[in-house]
Amino acid sequence: MKLTTAQFKKDFLSEIETLYSTSLDDTTTIGQFIALGQLVRRYNSQSWTRTAKLYREHHQKQVYYFSIEFLPGRLLASNLLNLNLLSIVRKGLKELGLDFETISRSEPDPALGNGGLGRLAACYMDAMASLKIAGNGNGIRYRYGLFKQVFMDGYQVELPDDWLHHGNVWETRRDNKSCIVRFGGNVWLQPQPDGSLQAQYENTDDVLAVPYDVGIVGYHNDITNTLRLWSAELPPSVTQTYYSQAQRDRISEISKVLYPDDSNSAGQQLRLRQEYFFSSAGVQSIVRDFCATHHGMRSLGKKIAIHINDTHPTLVIPEMMRLLMDEHHCSWDVAWTLTTQVMSYTNHTILQEALETWPIGMFQGLLPRIYQIIVEIDRRYRAQQTPIFGKALVDLTAPLGNGQVRMAHLAVIGSHSVNGVAPLHTELLKTDVLRGLYQVYPERFNNKTNGIATRRWVQLANQPLSQLIDQTIGSSWRRQPDLLQTLLPYQQDDHFLHQLAQVKLTNKQALAAYVQRTMGIKLRTDAIYDVQIKRLHAYKRQLLHVFEILREYFVIKDHPDQPVVPRVHIFGAKAAPSYHYAKAIIKLINVVADMVNQDPVIGDRLKVVFIPNYGVSIAELIIPAADVSEQISTASKEASGTSNMKLMANGALSLATYDGANIDIMQAAGAENEYPFGLRVHEVYDYYQRGNYRAAAFYNGNPELKRILDSLINGTIPGIPTVGREIYDSLIRYNDEFFVLADYQAYVKQQQQISQDFQDQPTWQQRALANIAASGHFAADLAVARYADDIWQVPHDRLN
Numbered sequence: 033m034k035l036t037t038a039q040f041k042k043d044f045l046s047e048i049e050t051l052y053s054t055s056l057d058d059t060t061t062i063g064q065f066i067a068l069g070q071l072v073r074r075y076n077s078q079s080w081t082r083t084a085k086l087y088r089e090h091h092q093k094q095v096y097y098f099s100i101e102f103l104p105g106r107l108l109a110s111n112l113l114n115l116n117l118l119s120i121v122r123k124g125l126k127e128l129g130l131d132f133e134t135i136s137r138s139e140p141d142p143a144l145g146n147g148g149l150g151r152l153a154a155c156y157m158d159a160m161a162s163l164k165i166a167g168n169g170n171g172i173r174y175r176y177g178l179f180k181q182v183f184m185d186g187y188q189v190e191l192p193d194d195w196l197h198h199g200n201v202w203e204t205r206r207d208n209k210s211c212i213v214r215f216g217g218n219v220w221l222q223p224q225p226d227g228s229l230q231a232q233y234e235n236t237d238d239v240l241a242v243p244y245d246v247g248i249v250g251y252h253n254d255i256t257n258t259l260r261l262w263s264a265e266l267p268p269s270v271t272q273t274y275y276s277q278a279q280r281d282r283i284s285e286i287s288k289v290l291y292p293d294d295s296n297s298a299g300q301q302l303r304l305r306q307e308y309f310f311s312s313a314g315v316q317s318i319v320r321d322f323c324a325t326h327h328g329m330r331s332l333g334k335k336i337a338i339h340i341n342d343t344h345p346t347l348v349i350p351e352m353m354r355l356l357m358d359e360h361h362c363s364w365d366v367a368w369t370l371t372t373q374v375m376s377y378t379n380h381t382i383l384q385e386a387l388e389t390w391p392i393g394m395f396q397g398l399l400p401r402i403y404q405i406i407v408e409i410d411r412r413y414r415a416q417q418t419p420i421f422g423k424a425l426v427d428l429t430a431p432l433g434n435g436q437v438r439m440a441h442l443a444v445i446g447s448h449s450v451n452g453v454a455p456l457h458t459e460l461l462k463t464d465v466l467r468g469l470y471q472v473y474p475e476r477f478n479n480k481t482n483g484i485a486t487r488r489w490v491q492l493a494n495q496p497l498s499q500l501i502d503q504t505i506g507s508s509w510r511r512q513p514d515l516l517q518t519l520l521p522y523q524q525d526d527h528f529l530h531q532l533a534q535v536k537l538t539n540k541q542a543l544a545a546y547v548q549r550t551m552g553i554k555l556r557t558d559a560i561y562d563v564q565i566k567r568l569h570a571y572k573r574q575l576l577h578v579f580e581i582l583r584e585y586f587v588i589k590d591h592p593d594q595p596v597v598p599r600v601h602i603f604g605a606k607a608a609p610s611y612h613y614a615k616a617i618i619k620l621i622n623v624v625a626d627m628v629n630q631d632p633v634i635g636d637r638l639k640v641v642f643i644p645n646y647g648v649s650i651a652e653l654i655i656p657a658a659d660v661s662e663q664i665s666t667a668s669k670e671a672s673g674t675s676n677m678k679l680m681a682n683g684a685l686s687l688a689t690y691d692g693a694n695i696d697i698m699q700a701a702g703a704e705n706e707y708p709f710g711l712r713v714h715e716v717y718d719y720y721q722r723g724n725y726r727a728a729a730f731y732n733g734n735p736e737l738k739r740i741l742d743s744l745i746n747g748t749i750p751g752i753p754t755v756g757r758e759i760y761d762s763l764i765r766y767n768d769e770f771f772v773l774a775d776y777q778a779y780v781k782q783q784q785q786i787s788q789d790f791q792d793q794p795t796w797q798q799r800a801l802a803n804i805a806a807s808g809h810f811a812a813d814l815a816v817a818r819y820a821d822d823i824w825q826v827p828h829d830r831l832n
């Protein structure tokens with residue numbers, strides 16, 4: 033939109049006046065943020081209304097992206113960037129004596145997700161709007177997001193994340209779009225005079241689902257899509273007399289807090305309630321909107337696509353069946369054809385413990401009608417497939433089995449497309465996790481490698497780099513990230529490489545200032561910034577990284593006068609509150625950090641910082657400053673990873689196993705520009721099959737490794753008698769489930785190579801540039817365009 037600085041200042045002061053009846057100098061930073069947010073919304077309100085109208089008038093096919101998590105990050109700067117107002121607002125505020133960055137930092141960062149899965153959903157929302165896809169998000173408006181992490185005595189402590197304390201300027205409550213979601217009670221099918229059956233309910237627990245809509249602004253295209261987050265409330269007609277406090281609590285509990293674990297299926301009734309709650313509310317509102325503009329249901333499959341992001345929203349399948357049959361009087365066959373036309377499913381993990389199943393007893397009690405429908409899906413699946421594939425395979429793959437509702441199976445059977453998130457992951461789905469279903473439906477399986485929003489992760493997070501790129505190849509890459517590859521010839525341009533090094537230095541200074549201010553640790557900016565930022569999980573092997581730190585520590589202690597290349601090891605990670613082992617590793621990292629950071633012999637040559645409360649905003653600070661991106665999961669365990677893509681786009685070199693999208697990064701940027709190492713998937717699977725892995729052999733065969741492990745239990749690392757023993761035992765006594773010891777030697781070798789290579793800065797910068805130039809491959813816009821073409825079959829803007 034067109035706006036002058038003078039007009040902006042006038043509007044902003046008037047917004048302050050309207051909101052607070054006072055002058056600017058009498059407002060707080062958060063107050064200024066809220067006023068600015070309101071103003072931005074007002075500037076964009078016509079676009080939001082126009083977009084809905086545009087889609088309606090063009091009868092555009094709508095995509096509904098269902099996800100139990102969305103991690104959008106702060107929206108002020110990103111909305112301004114996409115509206116092309118960032119520089120005007122920055123300038124206007126400066127003229128009013130205010131600093132945009134300070135105001136922006138006061139915005140709460142909505143932590144409505146655990147990690148990669150939720151962040152991916154947010155990147156895809158941004159990409160859909162930017163590609164002019166009629167994309168709608170559907171999720172839960174958690175009253176409390178993922179816990180705030182603090183460290184006390186090195187241990188993780190979880191505090192509530194009261195992100196709505198000052199309200200949320202970006203949301204609009206839409207009471208007129210509310211709907212009722214039913215739980216429990218009894219249900220039966222009542223024959224009707226016309227011979228049909230009508231579902232009848234009694235004694236149900238009804239919950240009012242109220243949507244809060246957030247506008248998702250497209251990049252410079254006057255499009256604003258909607259992210260709809262549902263909140264659970266008491267149904268309106270009910271008075272206090274009818275609902276006990278316990279019933280009220282049971283209702284408000286549904287949207288109260290995000291489950292803080294993404295590597296285990298919760299198996300709790302509350303989680304199932306959450307899943308059905310937003311699935312049902314979402315599908316009801318879709319069908320209602322559809323009916324308002326269409327006669328009958330026939331064109332449903334052509335006009336809407338529903339995407340199931342991991343298994344949590346799988347109940348959209350039986351819920352759609354329920355609505356089509358019970359409320360719109362479709363036959364089973366018609367309803368099933370429409371449902372499978374509409375649905376598609378992405379799997380995000382092969383971890384057995386993360387695959388969702390629900391005990392039938394619990395499920396049936398909570399969702400009786402949905403259960404009936406699943407029983408019928410199961411019956412028909414068995415009847416249809418047994419003659420072709422035999423009973424054994426069908427038993428293995430049916431939606432119901434072993435007394436459980438198997439959500440992944442239901443998702444595959446009820447969708448027309450199933451995708452993994454990196455080529456290796458998709459291959460493992462076909463050959464291992466969903467092998468049986470792949471036999472039944474080979475044509476449904478496809479790969480869609482993940483992507484990231486370059487706008488947030490480069491344009492916003494790394495403005496110095498973005499400016500350098502603009503100066504070098506012009507600014508079209510901002511719309512077409514694949515143009516980044518035209519940077520490659522600058523590998524031969526010394527001046528450019530020098531500027532690239534300066535950009536990195538600027539970003540390191542910003543991070544170092546934050547660390548100094550918040551943690552009191554002083555960091556050198558000429559050190560290697562070696563970064564591992566992700567959830568804390570045994571398979572991600574933060575432990576391997578700790579072993580490298582201990583190795584570097586012993587080298588300096590043994591040879592204090594030998595020169596070393598200085599390093600800063602940076603961690604950001606939350607552990608699920610109930611994940612005891614992950615919390616032990618957090619304690620270990622913090623204790624090792626203290627030991628190293630306080631040792632005068634070590635000085636500033638080696639530092640370890642574990643930045644608390646890792647989330648989107650802290651990632652935006654760390655990623656641009658990274659030299660080394662640690663992507664060291666056990667091969668096969670990380671479905672894709674996305675921090676690997678964000679770090680490469682900011683010029684970090686990957687120190688990476690052959691896992692997930694690491695493999696694709698190596699291919700895109702050239703393996704010579706990364707540091708690959710470790711077991712391959714087939715070697716890991718060989719160990720499983722043969723059962724011949726012996727961790728102790730690696731321990732006994734490598735004195736350096738033995739010294740490191742012994743330091744966990746012999747008092748060398750102070751203050752961890754229990755934690756140290758536990759970790760030691762997990763490796764030696766319980767045979768190292770994630771092959772940390774098997775990969776140690778190869779990992780260390782690459783770390784030593786990194787220290788050597790980093791000293792040749794021009795060559796290092798050439799390799800950083802190779803990563804930046806190749807990062808366009810992993811732009812969310814491209815990934816979403818592939819979903820649009822292959823799965824949703826919706827039109828989108830061209831990318832070139």
Ligand code: GL2
Pocket residue numbers: 146147148149150152294295380381453482670671672673674692
């Ligand atoms: C994850 C995978 O673990 C991760 O490898 C992948 O990049 C993302 C997005 O596809 O999905 N699955 C999951 O449950 N979380 C992930 O990060 N939280």
